[in-house]
Amino acid sequence: MSDAEISPRDRLIVALDFPNVAAAEALVWQLGDDVAFYKIGLELTIAGGLDFASELIKSGKKVFLDLKLHDIGNTVEKATAAAAERGVSLLTVHAYPQTLKAAAKGAQGSALKVLGVTVLTSYDDADLAAAGYAAGVEEMVRRRAASAREAGVAGVICAPTDAAMVRAIVGPAGLVVTPGVRPAGADVGDQKRIATPADARRAGADMIVVGRPVTAAADPLAAAREIVAELAGA
Numbered sequence: 001m002s003d004a005e006i007s008p009r010d011r012l013i014v015a016l017d018f019p020n021v022a023a024a025e026a027l028v029w030q031l032g033d034d035v036a037f038y039k040i041g042l043e044l045t046i047a048g049g050l051d052f053a054s055e056l057i058k059s060g061k062k063v064f065l066d067l068k069l070h071d072i073g074n075t076v077e078k079a080t081a082a083a084a085e086r087g088v089s090l091l092t093v094h095a096y097p098q099t100l101k102a103a104a105k106g107a108q109g110s111a112l113k114v115l116g117v118t119v120l121t122s123y124d125d126a127d128l129a130a131a132g133y134a135a136g137v138e139e140m141v142r143r144r145a146a147s148a149r150e151a152g153v154a155g156v157i158c159a160p161t162d163a164a165m166v167r168a169i170v171g172p173a174g175l176v177v178t179p180g181v182r183p184a185g186a187d188v189g190d191q192k193r194i195a196t197p198a199d200a201r202r203a204g205a206d207m208i209v210v211g212r213p214v215t216a217a218a219d220p221l222a223a224a225r226e227i228v229a230e231l232a233g234a
């Protein structure tokens with residue numbers, strides 16, 4: 001499928017950051033056919049999310065497993081192969097060359113797309129300095145996007161504010177997925193590098209990840225519909 005053929009609905013990935021499967025199931029039921037792509041992260045994975053991922057896939061939804069793997073090559077390769085076997089569509093690993101290459105190998109021959117996490121959207125230059133990095137966000141994002149391209153993974157996770165720069169590095173075929181998305185006026189929470197759904201899309205994001213602006217909304221279905229409408233107009 002070419003990029004132009006992806007519908008606005010399929011560009012929205014809702015993050016199921018819940019402490020249990022029952023709460024995640026209730027939201028998926030509430031959103032119905034308006035949302036087709038879900039992200040399962042660390043919290044839900046620890047609470048039985050892997051079996052729930054398989055159920056979602058069986059019911060026709062797409063699943064992004066956001067595990068941000070980072071370990072020795074053999075472990076990352078085998079874990080990636082196991083994710084591919086489960087039928088998930090997207091999997092994250094941290095964008096270190098060794099990790100990216102191992103994940104690319106683990107996904108070989110499958111439909112799984114591996115995404116390298118560049119710099120977390122909750123980080124700014126001061127956070128990187130506090131973690132011991134000499135380079136700032138822009139430089140680190142550039143380096144990691146280039147590592148992802150060189151390792152041959154499908155694409156990257158970056159902030160919407162980095163998307164245009166990243167697009168120039170990964171090229172038109174690279175998948176650019178951006179969390180840190182906030183509709184105008186939404187609570188920013190712990191995110192630091194943010195943009196609206198429309199601005200993320202205009203900057204070159206193929207897909208956006210949205211959690212709390214949908215999951216914590218008084219009316220999650222209306223919130224999801226507004227985001228899809230905004231994407232459609234971008």
Ligand SMILES: O=c1ccn([C@@H]2O[C@H](COP(=O)(O)O)[C@@H](O)[C@H]2O)c(=O)[nH]1
Nearest residue numbers: 015041119120121179180209210211212
């Ligand atoms: O750099 C990153 C990588 C992953 N995430 C994940 O995306 C969602 C965002 O949730 P919100 O509630 O919309 O802030 C969450 O699951 C993160 O683990 C990210 O935010 N930034």
